[in-house]
Amino acid sequence: MSAIIFDHVSKHFGDFTALNDICFRVEEGDFFALLGPNGAGKTTLISILAGLSKASQGRTTVMGYDVSSDYRQARRAVGIVPQELVFDPFFTVRETLQFQSGYFGLKNNGAWIDDILENLGLTSKADANMRALSGGMKRRVMVAQALVHKPPVIVLDEPTAGVDVELRQTLWAFIRSLNQAGHTIVLTTHYLEEAQTLCNRIAMLKQGRLLALENKEQIMSRGAARTALIKLTAGQWPAALQSLLLRERDNGFEIKLADCNALEHILMTLRQAGLTLKDIEIAQADLEDIFVQMMSA
Numbered sequence: 331m332s333a334i335i336f337d338h339v340s341k342h343f344g345d346f347t348a349l350n351d352i353c354f355r356v357e358e359g360d361f362f363a364l365l366g367p368n369g370a371g372k373t374t375l376i377s378i379l380a381g382l383s384k385a386s387q388g389r390t391t392v393m394g395y396d397v398s399s400d401y402r403q404a405r406r407a408v409g410i411v412p413q414e415l416v417f418d419p420f421f422t423v424r425e426t427l428q429f430q431s432g433y434f435g436l437k438n439n440g441a442w443i444d445d446i447l448e449n450l451g452l453t454s455k456a457d458a459n460m461r462a463l464s465g466g467m468k469r470r471v472m473v474a475q476a477l478v479h480k481p482p483v484i485v486l487d488e489p490t491a492g493v494d495v496e497l498r499q500t501l502w503a504f505i506r507s508l509n510q511a512g513h514t515i516v517l518t519t520h521y522l523e524e525a526q527t528l529c530n531r532i533a534m535l536k537q538g539r540l541l542a543l544e545n546k547e548q549i550m551s552r553g554a555a556r557t558a559l560i561k562l563t564a565g566q567w568p569a570a571l572q573s574l575l576l577r578e579r580d581n582g583f584e585i586k587l588a589d590c591n592a593l594e595h596i597l598m599t600l601r602q603a604g605l606t607l608k609d610i611e612i613a614q615a616d617l618e619d620i621f622v623q624m625m626s627a
């Protein structure tokens with residue numbers, strides 16, 4: 331079964347189109363990344379999924395439940411960790427989690443709450459008031475809050491923005507174990523190396539459109555898998571190879587390198603143009619390079 335289905339989802343704010351005919355599925359058990367520059371529509375899409383915002387067109391389901399017609403079941407199936415810190419400053423951490431449990435009609439889930447607190451390094455703060463916590467600790471509580479009802483689908487909207495390395499590692503270890511236990515994870519992040527190490531499928535949004543959705547391996551091979559930094563003793567980059575040029579840097583020319591045969595062709599063309607090679611550095615492109623290539627295309 332698909333954990334999430336976006337079926338021709340659009341969202342307009344007046345004349346502005348924030349989401350334009352989005353269609354994709356997230357399969358059960360996926361560790362899925364939703365990437366895109368600021369304003370791409372990631373938060374809008376997540377708000378629709380959470381039932382916090384209504385799509386202008388299209389249908390969205392979570393674990394088979396329609397987010398508008400089966401609102402309650404759909405809401406129960408998903409745990410959202412929001413970008414902003416939203417909490418009642420007068421509650422303690424434990425009370426916050428108990429209150430959230432009550433919202434889902436859950437009682438006697440103290441053992442699970444203890445488990446979450448432990449895994450997020452919050453045990454010693456259980457009885458502290460929310461207002462007395464540091465920003466990073468508050469963010470941990472946001473994560474805990476999204477998990478109280480053991481939702482099959484967990485959505486994290488930039489959960490590691492501005493948090494320290496320790497929390498990032500604690501958080502990812504815990505989220506990974508939840509994924510291994512069968513939870514579907516959707517993550518938006520600006521830290522591309524995080525998406526690269528954690529996720530198995532990646533969707534890219536740009537200006538409200540779905541630009542690509544692939545397995546990580548496919549997306550990695552879509553852009554130039556390798557780049558080469560070529561330095562010449564003198565002269566300009568030849569026009570015949572202009573289409574390969576990504577940018578000039580460090581007194582050299584950085585180019586896309588599809589494979590080794592391409593390199594042979596490049597060297598031959600340089601020779602024919604009377605240019606002499608001074609140095610060549612070949613590097614494996616990472617997700618960030620590919621992202622930049624795709625977003626600027």
Ligand SMILES: Nc1ncnc2c1ncn2[C@@H]1O[C@H](COP(=O)(O)OP(=O)(O)OP(=O)(O)O)[C@@H](O)[C@H]1O
Pocket residue numbers: 343346348366367368369370371372373374375
């Ligand atoms: N309530 C609203 N009214 C008008 N425009 C809105 C509203 N909410 C979002 N938008 C616009 O929709 C677009 C998508 O915003 P959204 O917050 O979904 O982007 P995002 O991909 O989450 O960006 P970021 O990475 O900065 O969080 C933006 O141009 C934003 O200004």
